[in-house]
Amino acid sequence: MTEVLSQPFTLKFTTCQRPVRHTPDFLALTRGTALLIDVRPADLIKPDDxxxxxxxxxxxxxxxxxxxxxxGWRPQPWVALEMLSARRRAMSDPLGLLPELLELTAEQPRRLGELVAATSWPTLARAYLLHLLWSRRLTLDLALPLGDESWIYLPRRG
Known part of the structure; x- marks a missing residue:
């Protein structure tokens, strides 16, 4: 991306019924092309839009x-954020799940189901893992629904 222009121009055109004006929201310039973008929540899009x-x-x-x-966003991120936010409060770790989960993901990214199954307390590790995702100690790809097939990673630092 080289530049993003907000409301870059106004289109003026005529329909069978009347003249119409429309100002797109953004023009994102990239090397060799551009992307014109309109932003409108789906439930607010009318036939005229x-x-x-x-x-x-x-x-x-x-x-x-x-x-x-x-x-709007794809539905998966909203569902995942809602699920993760349920684990946003501080949690104690009397069973030592944090080092286990971090060590297992440091070796390589793992699917959520595989990761919790590899711990000494899988049922509790699942809840603690959601807390670690919320607090950004671990991360995941929100392009897919949050579930046992989700890839879990250590976040990049720096």
Missing amino acids: ALKFAAAQRAARAAGWHYAVVA
Whole structure:
């Protein structure tokens, strides 16, 4: 990404019924191309917006750019954040799960189910692992739903 422009221009066009104006939200410039972006929560998109988005997409295509409407996050991150936030409060570790979990993930990234099964207290390790994810001692890829198949990593430092 070389530059991001907020509300870079206003499109003016005429439909069968009336003249219309639309200002896209962002233009992200990259090496060799650009991405025109409109941002609107999905539940607020009206039929008139769909017309404006179609015009913005057509203008972007004519300029050789890409176009996207951002209408919200995928559902997986929301579900995962809700689940992790339940473990946001400080937790004691009388069974020593922290060193076990950190050591197991330091060797290599592991799937969540495999990781907790490799500990001495799998049921308790699952709850503690969620706390470690929330507190950023461990990390995961939110592109997939949070579950036993999720990859768990040590976070990058620096």
